[in-house]
Each structure stands twice: as C-alpha cells, then as structure tokens.
Amino acid sequence: MQKMTSFQPTTLVAGGAGFIGSHLCETLLQRGHRVICVDSFLTGRRENVLPLTNHPAFTLIEADVTEPLVLPGQVDEIYNLACAASPPQYQADPMHTMMTNVLGTGHLLELARVKGARFLQASTSEVYGDPETHPQTEDYWGNVNCTGPRACYDEGKRAAETMCFDHVRAGQGDARVARIFNTYGPQMRPDDGRIVSNLICQALQDKPMTIYGDGTQTRSFCYVSDLVEGLIALMQVPVAPEGAVNLGNPGEFSILELVEIIRELVPGTARPVFSPLPTDDPRRRQPDITRAGELLRWQPRIPLHEGLRRTIPWFAAHLASLPPIPAD
Numbered sequence: 129m130q131k132m133t134s135f136q137p138t139t140l141v142a143g144g145a146g147f148i149g150s151h152l153c154e155t156l157l158q159r160g161h162r163v164i165c166v167d168s169f170l171t172g173r174r175e176n177v178l179p180l181t182n183h184p185a186f187t188l189i190e191a192d193v194t195e196p197l198v199l200p201g202q203v204d205e206i207y208n209l210a211c212a213a214s215p216p217q218y219q220a221d222p223m224h225t226m227m228t229n230v231l232g233t234g235h236l237l238e239l240a241r242v243k244g245a246r247f248l249q250a251s252t253s254e255v256y257g258d259p260e261t262h263p264q265t266e267d268y269w270g271n272v273n274c275t276g277p278r279a280c281y282d283e284g285k286r287a288a289e290t291m292c293f294d295h296v297r298a299g300q301g302d303a304r305v306a307r308i309f310n311t312y313g314p315q316m317r318p319d320d321g322r323i324v325s326n327l328i329c330q331a332l333q334d335k336p337m338t339i340y341g342d343g344t345q346t347r348s349f350c351y352v353s354d355l356v357e358g359l360i361a362l363m364q365v366p367v368a369p370e371g372a373v374n375l376g377n378p379g380e381f382s383i384l385e386l387v388e389i390i391r392e393l394v395p396g397t398a399r400p401v402f403s404p405l406p407t408d409d410p411r412r413r414q415p416d417i418t419r420a421g422e423l424l425r426w427q428p429r430i431p432l433h434e435g436l437r438r439t440i441p442w443f444a445a446h447l448a449s450l451p452p453i454p455a456d
C-alpha cells in the first residue's frame with residue numbers, strides 16, 4: 129500500500145459502483161484519496177460499494193451522467209467509467225448507451241474544465257472493432273460497423289475518445305484515454321452476460337456452458353487489480369500521453385481454451401453447448417502493450433489461470449444470494 133501524503137486528492141469515479149469502478153474506488157481510498165462515486169446503478173450494484181460507505185473519505189452520489197453534473201468543492205481527478213460494458217446490457221437500451229458515452233463524457237469533461245481536474249476516459253478495445261491487424265496497436269484505426277448492434281457502444285466510445293482529444297486541442301484541459309481489453313474478476317454481476325462470469329456461474333451450477341459460434345474466437349483477459357494499477361498509473365503520469373494507451377493482458381485464449389481452464393478449476397458435470405455467434409462479434413483480440421510499458425512502466429502480473437483461481441470463490445460465495453442466471 130502506498131504511503132499517505134499530506135495532499136489528499138479528491139477523485140471522482142463515474143461508474144464507481146460497477147465492476148471495475150468499485151475496485152478502483154477501493155484502491156484509491158486505500159491510497160489516501162477522497163473518492164466521490166457517481167453512479168446511476170444501471171448495471172452497477174450498491175453491494176459493490178457498501179463496504180466503502182462507512183469510510184469517511186467516500187461519498188456516493190446517485191446520478192445519471194447523461195444529465196449535467198454540478199458539484200461543490202474541489203475535484204482533482206475524474207475517471208469516466210460510466211457505461212454498461214457487457215454486450216447484452218449495453219444493447220438493452222442502445223440509445224441510452226450512446227448518450228451515456230457522448231452526453232455523459234461531455235458533461236464530465238465540462239466538470240473537469242470547471243474544476244481544472246485531470247480526466248481519464250475508460251475507452252475500450254472495441255474501438256478496434258473486428259480488427260484487421262493483430263495484435264492491436266494504438267495507431268490502428270479500427271474496423272467498426274457503425275450500423276450494427278454493437279455500434280451504440282463501439283461508436284459511442286470512439287466519439288467519447290474524439291471529445292477527449294478535442295478537449296485537449298481546445299486548451300480546455302487534460303485528458304488521458306485508456307483502451308481497456310477484456311477484464312474480469314470479483315464483483316462482476318453473475319447475470320452480467322460476459323463470457324467469464326457466464327462460464328464460471330454455469331460451471332458452479334452444473335449448467336451448460338454457453339459457447340457462441342465455434343469457440344475459436346479469441347480474447348485476452350486481464351485481472352481487475354492489474355487493470356486498476358494501469359488506470360491509476362495513467363492518471364498519475366505527469367504529462368498526459370498524446371493519444372490513447374492500451375491496457376490489457378496480452379495472453380490470448382480461444383473461448384474453447386477458456387472453457388477448458390474453467391472446467392479444470394471447477395470440477396463438475398457442466399458441458400459446453402453451442403449457439404450462433406452474435407452479429408459483428410470480433411474474431412480475435414490481443415493488446416500490444418508496448419506503449420503502456422514505455423509510458424507508465426506498467427504491465428499485468430496475474431496470468432489467466434491465477435486470476436480465475438482468485439475469481440471463482442467470489443462467485444461461489446455470492447451465487448446463492450443473487451438471482452439465477454439463464455442457461456443460455
């Protein structure tokens with residue numbers, strides 16, 4: 129744990145009750161920040177931040193970032209994580225997803241301008257779409273279908289990136305953009321719908337493990353504490369990098385390989401079941417993290433097997449108290 133200094137930065141985390149946001153809030157509090165968590169609880173859960181609510185430096189504000197945000201007092205840093213990240217969740221109300229990314233980022237950038245705060249945007253590997261270059265470097269412009277069902281998220285995040293760099297070009301302040309690759313860990317919702325939470329919950333419940341397509345598509349999975357270290361390192365670097373920075377674990381696995389690892393870690397009777405690949409589902413994804421290494425001296429430490437070993441007991445402990453997930 130980092131030693132507390134006399135300066136106690138005030139850090140706003142939009143989307144702070146979500147999966148990544150709640151880990152970020154907790155780590156920032158441990159490092160002596162005052163933390164203001166702003167969340168609409170669209171996909172985030174009060175339970176994620178309940179242990180933090182007794183901390184004297186923690187404030188929770190229920191608000192939707194599509195509305196302007198006015199806050200009294202000083203704010204030194206703003207992390208914008210507000211946006212549903214799971215495909216079924218962000219496609220449930222695509223217009224709101226787009227507005228969260230565009231209006232929400234606009235409102236938070238305006239707040240950063242007024243407060244003179246550093247700004248960090250949680251962007252995504254989805255800005256690369258179904259990538260034609262592999263692994264993905266930050267200078268790749270992407271292959272996104274702007275009319276498909278994923279576009280509300282992909283194009284929303286691309287627009288948010290544009291707004292961040294226009295904010296910088298217009299001399300309004302500082303902005304840092306993290307392109308986050310698939311991240312997993314405790315405090316994901318069991319009913320979130322993403323691959324890691326689905327497979328773990330299905331394995332723990334001896335339900336069929338849902339594979340979309342033939343399972344040969346790949347993703348690169350980053351454990352949440354590694355990602356949080358990367359986000360904080362990007363916020364702390366004295367001069368904002370020009371352009372976005374990939375944050376993720378370069379270990380690339382097919383969905384079939386992921387299923388096998390989880391079946392090894394959760395012995396039981398669960399068997400894979402195949403259903404059609406969703407529209408525009410990217411075939412491959414792997415971050416090139418050279419830039420993060422050079423600029424932030426950051427690299428992930430926790431391999432997939434170890435991260436899953438840490439994640440499974442959390443789901444095992446929480447499944448009983450949460451609503452059951454559908455089998456497909």
Ligand code: NAD
Nearest residue numbers: 143146147148168170171172192193209210211213310311
């Ligand atoms: P999550 O769904 O658990 O968290 C998102 C949080 O934002 C939730 O607490 C939700 O209630 C809140 N939110 C959504 N819309 C809002 C709005 N309009 N106003 C206020 N709050 C709102 O997802 P996550 O995995 O923790 O992702 C956090 C951020 O990181 C997202 O911006 C996501 O796009 C980005 N990201 C995540 C991943 C990943 O693999 N987890 C990958 C790439 C990018």
Ligand code: UDP
Nearest residue numbers: 215321322323324326338339340345383409
């Ligand atoms: N996927 C799957 N079964 C599931 C959920 C997802 O096979 O129960 C696939 C999905 O089609 C995609 C990959 O796993 O190819 C990762 O999906 P996820 O929703 O976790 O993230 P994203 O597609 O946004 O990277």
